[in-house]
Amino acid sequence: MSKLFEPITLGNLTLENRIVIAPMCQYSSDEGKATAWHHAHLGQLSFSGAGLLILEATAVEAAGRISAEDLGLWDDATEAAMKDLITGLRENSNMPLGLQLGHAGRKASCAAPWKGGAQIAQSAGGWQTIAPSAVAFAQGTEAPEAMSLARIDELKKAYVDTVRRADRLGFDLLELHGAHGYLLHQFLSPLSNQRTDQYGGSLENRMRLLLEIFQEIRTEFPAAKPIGVRISATDWVEGGWDLEQSIELAKALDELGCSYIHVSSGGLSPHQKIAVGPNYQVPFADGIKRYVRMPVIAVGLITEPEQAEAIIGTGQADMIALARGILYNPRWPWHAAAKLGAKVSAPKQYWRSEPHGLKGLFLPE
Numbered sequence: 001m002s003k004l005f006e007p008i009t010l011g012n013l014t015l016e017n018r019i020v021i022a023p024m025c026q027y028s029s030d031e032g033k034a035t036a037w038h039h040a041h042l043g044q045l046s047f048s049g050a051g052l053l054i055l056e057a058t059a060v061e062a063a064g065r066i067s068a069e070d071l072g073l074w075d076d077a078t079e080a081a082m083k084d085l086i087t088g089l090r091e092n093s094n095m096p097l098g099l100q101l102g103h104a105g106r107k108a109s110c111a112a113p114w115k116g117g118a119q120i121a122q123s124a125g126g127w128q129t130i131a132p133s134a135v136a137f138a139q140g141t142e143a144p145e146a147m148s149l150a151r152i153d154e155l156k157k158a159y160v161d162t163v164r165r166a167d168r169l170g171f172d173l174l175e176l177h178g179a180h181g182y183l184l185h186q187f188l189s190p191l192s193n194q195r196t197d198q199y200g201g202s203l204e205n206r207m208r209l210l211l212e213i214f215q216e217i218r219t220e221f222p223a224a225k226p227i228g229v230r231i232s233a234t235d236w237v238e239g240g241w242d243l244e245q246s247i248e249l250a251k252a253l254d255e256l257g258c259s260y261i262h263v264s265s266g267g268l269s270p271h272q273k274i275a276v277g278p279n280y281q282v283p284f285a286d287g288i289k290r291y292v293r294m295p296v297i298a299v300g301l302i303t304e305p306e307q308a309e310a311i312i313g314t315g316q317a318d319m320i321a322l323a324r325g326i327l328y329n330p331r332w333p334w335h336a337a338a339k340l341g342a343k344v345s346a347p348k349q350y351w352r353s354e355p356h357g358l359k360g361l362f363l364p365e
């Protein structure tokens with residue numbers, strides 16, 4: 001029996017299998033509003049048979065967008081566009097839908113990757129970024145504005161407001177983005193957080209904002225619906241955020257009733273030295289899993305069904321997430337089910353594609 005295809009329950013949500021579609025920015029929104037691209041892109045992924053689809057980092061306020069084309073959920077117009085999107089997806093698929101709540105902090109105001117991804121200066125149409133401290137991400141980029149306590153309050157309100165909208169839209173799950181060098185990660189890491197108030201200095205102080213926001217949104221979202229957190233387990237820089245601190249954060253989140261932790265790495269510093277290869281982040285997931293009750297998601301160059309099966313089977317993680325691999329092969333879960341002798345959901349319109357000799361691959365509706 002495949003472990004990868006064993007269901008798992010998060011709060012009131014049961015996932016059909018342990019394959020998660022990782023959040024992936026599409027840089028294809030119009031003033032924060034979802035477009036036809038999102039309908040097509042997420043539509044095809046919702047036919048993939050994965051257990052959960054997490055929508056891309058969605059900005060809780062306009063200043064939190066990585067690029068001007070990022071998805072947002074901060075006003076009635078962005079909510080209406082998201083409603084059209086969700087309604088369309090739900091018409092054709094039962095796949096649970098999660099939303100990743102994002103704020104890019106000092107890594108906002110950038111060009112889309114295919115336009116080079118560089119920061120756009122305010123004089124060239126960009127905007128003032130914010131961060132825990134006025135420390136630029138890289139040489140040659142504009143320094144962010146250090147957030148006042150009043151601005152921190154405003155930010156918390158933005159998260160809560162977005163969560164209210166996400167609940168109204170019927171999202172099944174939320175993921176707080178605390179990874180990849182974006183705003184909440186900037187508060188965690190001593191490399192970007194040089195504050196001397198209650199939000200900087202000690203580990204407890206650096207973790208404070210993320211934990212406060214988690215608690216506030218946990219109160220706002222129905223108790224039975226899962227909220228997880230994505231983190232970077234290390235900055236891959238000497239003196240930065242690391243696995244040891246990540247374990248402390250994970251333990252604190254576990255205590256607060258966090259539904260899962262999604263373990264990525266890097267993104268905070270241009271000086272990071274990452275040893276990239278298959279499973280390169282799995283040891284971090286495994287390292288955290290020893291200390292928490294909540295399920296753990298491993299991600300990063302997991303590309304083969306047997307590889308995913310081994311990660312779950314050996315208990316290194318409870319779920320695996322796929323990003324590039326599922327863009328490359330949007331029927332990855334079908335192929336994995338076929339290889340691992342499991343069953344998978346598919347739209348009834350596609351049932352006739354069941355390969356000869358594999359009758360019974362697709363689950364009935």
Ligand SMILES: Cc1cc2nc3c(=O)[nH]c(=O)nc-3n(C[C@H](O)[C@H](O)[C@H](O)COP(=O)(O)O)c2cc1C
Binds near residue numbers: 026100230300323
């Ligand atoms: C096109 C693209 C967009 C991404 N956008 C996000 C995002 O919005 N939020 C996030 O946490 N990670 C994002 N990531 C990182 C992925 O979720 C994932 O962690 C990373 O690509 C490693 O997994 P992989 O080896 O399966 O691609 C993105 C990755 C890609 C390729």
